[in-house]
Structures are given as structure tokens and as C-alpha cells.
Amino acid sequence: MPRAAVPASPIRVLIAKPGLDGHDRGAKVVARALRDAGMEVIYVGLRQTPEDIVRSAIEEDVDLIGLSILSGAHMALLPRVVKLLKSRKASDIPVFAGGIIPDEDARSLRRGGIKAIFGPGASLEEIVATARRLARPSA
């Protein structure tokens, strides 16, 4: 029988930009790459509060949350997302981030539960592979 192009259970991933910076090109490029890797990308774009992000992640039943942030507010906003997920009993949803995040901050964010952090030099292949691993650790 012909196989459907769509896998039985595609990975669903939320891509959002928390905070106030308007630089969404990186987020769009990543969204497109994840789409081309066969994932269902819920793209919510700019100016998302941590509350918006967690609400969307739960309603959309995503396997993964990717946050792009270039404003410098990462130390305030990213831990807040992790904390909110925990309070909604949804801390099983992994969070990764991309943007301009100094090494020292990145270390601290990883300790705080952000599963992966990508800087400006990250390749799309690397991001897709990491997303896949985080979404389906057993696969």
C-alpha cells in the first residue's frame, strides 16, 4: 500500500519569541527548517509572554518548545517559562532556546532546565537533530 507522507505521529513544536525585540528572522528560519524535517510547527511569533507560551504549549500538546530571544532579557524570561510549565504540571515538555546568550548565562540557564541553547553560529542541521532528540528521546 502507498504510505502517507505524514508520519503517524509527527513531532509538534512551538516556536515563539518571548519579550519585546522584533527580530524574528531567526525564529522563522528555524520554523521552516523544522517543517522541512517533517515536524508540525506552531509558530506564534513576536511579543509572547511566558504565560502565552505555556498556554499555547499546553493547548497545542507540543512535544517541544523553542524560544528565540535577542533582547538580552533571557535571564528573566526563560526561567519564568520553565517555572510556569512546572506549576502547570507540564515540565515534561522540554524547552530549547536560541539567540544572543553569553556563555555564562547559558550555563546557568541549562542548570535551570533549558535543555539546549544555540548561538548565532549554530547550523540548522544541529538544531533539527537536537529538536528531534529532545522531542522523542527514545526514538
Added chain:
Amino acid sequence: MSRAPRLPVAARAVVAHDRRALARLISAVEDRDPSVVPALRALYARTGHARVIGVTGPLGVGKSTLINRLIELLRRRGLTVGVVAIDPSSPFSGGSVLGDRIRIERALGDDGVFLRSMASRGHAGGVAAATREVCRLLDAFGMDIILVETVGSGQVDVEIRDVASTSIVVLVPHLGDEVQTLKAGLFEIAEVFCVNKSDLPGAETAARDLSDLAALGTDRDGWRPTVVSVSAQAGAGLETLWAAVEAHETYLDGDGRRARGERRRLAQEVVGLVRERVGRELGRSVDRDRDLGALLDRVAARAIDPYSAADRLYRELRRSG
């Protein structure tokens, strides 16, 4: 795995307004996970309260923006709103970018609204295969109104009428001349035409062409489509639009029309479930059939014809079923 909820529990959780349980059940339905059926069975008796309203039309006409406005209006009236927003899956990768939350998000602030984005996953017709079941879950969750946004529709994407009791077809000025309105397909399924971007030049002409079309006749239920001009961006005309939807819903309540429509949709659903099952079993039987290769060789060599080969497969399927 997060995708395989324990289902009788999940059904109870949906009724108890657990948003995450609802979201997971929706995923299981989308994935055609057979373990979801007991929950769907259990919830069915609790459905039938919600009104499902379709919002369809070509891409870029402002369906999401319109839905954002409708949610605001319905929430002001104290109604709870479920939204199912469908976008296409890639025929190449199977992936998709679901972008409807961007324009709708402003209206999502409270617990009286639940929005779910769905990818079409290869299903043609403008909706996803599981759309009806997802609407039913939102119904069981207690939503009063369910708005279904189709993919940007082409002329043949009319399947929304199998899901919704009222379909709003959204159009904008300059989509074509009045001959377009005579063509079969999309223009036939509208109970309400919404001319959006009514501040643009040409909007009056578009509304007039549609009114002329509506004047030509009624649908099978005797309903004459209403034409409403709206500017979703500016927030103008929304009350009139919703009044038109309500007028059609009220019309359906007369003379057994709603029951007839419901029956037509249920017949389709039940037959569709059987078809799905037969298709699955046929697939299995084909996979099992070691002689299939030999059979196809004979068809290719013109030793037998495709119809005889199909007869044989069909007989085997009946025997095994």
C-alpha cells in the same frame, strides 16, 4: 509516552475541564490512535450542545483576523469558544507551519477559549480528517460555539459543510467577476457570505455580485445566503455577521432541518468509519498476500485484467473478514 493517555481517565479529565487532558486526547485523535476509541465512545453522549460554525475562503482573505474578532464578540456575550484552525501539511516533508495563533492570540487570554491548530496531514477538502472528532471533544469539554477555520480554500474545498452547521465563506474585493459566483463548489456551500476588507475599493461591487447570486435561488433547505460586509481589521460589521449566523442557526431549528443535516453528517461519519476499517483491512490483506506479486505480474503480462485481479483480492478480503 505523553501521547498515550490512559483513556477512560482521560475522558473523565476532559469532562472535568482539564485542558491538558483535552489537548492530549486531541493529539491521539489526530494520530488515529485506536486506543482513543473508548474515550470517544464514553464522551459521545455528552456532546451535541455546541454549535459548529465554519469559516472558509481563499488564503489571505482574513479568516484568522475575523475569528479573532468573533471570539471577542462571543466572549462579551458570555459564550465559551473552541477554535480549530487548520493549515496545510507539506506534500514533501509532511511537516507544516501552523500560524493561525499569531492573529488570534489576542483573544486567547482566558479559560473560556481553547484554540487548537491542526495540520491537514494529507487530507484534501479543506479540513483535516479528524476535524469532526476534535470538534466533538471541544463540545464535550463544554464549549458553546466552535469555530472551524479551514485551510485557505480553493473552489473544490467544500468539506467544511460536513462538519459545520453554518458555513461562512469569506471573500475580499477583486477576486474575480460575477461569473465566478456562478461556478459550482465553494460558492454553493455558503450560508453566509462575508465580504471582508470592506474598506477597500471594489467591496461594494463584490457584495452586490454576491447578493445577485443569493437572489437567484435557495439551497436544499430553502435558505437564501446572506451577504455581510465586514472589516475585521477595523472591527466593523461583526455584529451583523454574527446576527446572520444566528439567523441561519435559528432557521435550522425549524421544520426538522437541523435533525436532517445532523443525520446526513452522521450517515457520512458512520459509513466513513466502516470505509476506514475496510481500507485498513485491505491494506493488511494486501501486505499478507504473498501471491500478490505473482498476480500483478500476470496483470502486467496481460494474462488477466485488473478487474479480475481486484475481484480476487475482494473475495479474499470478505473471506478473512
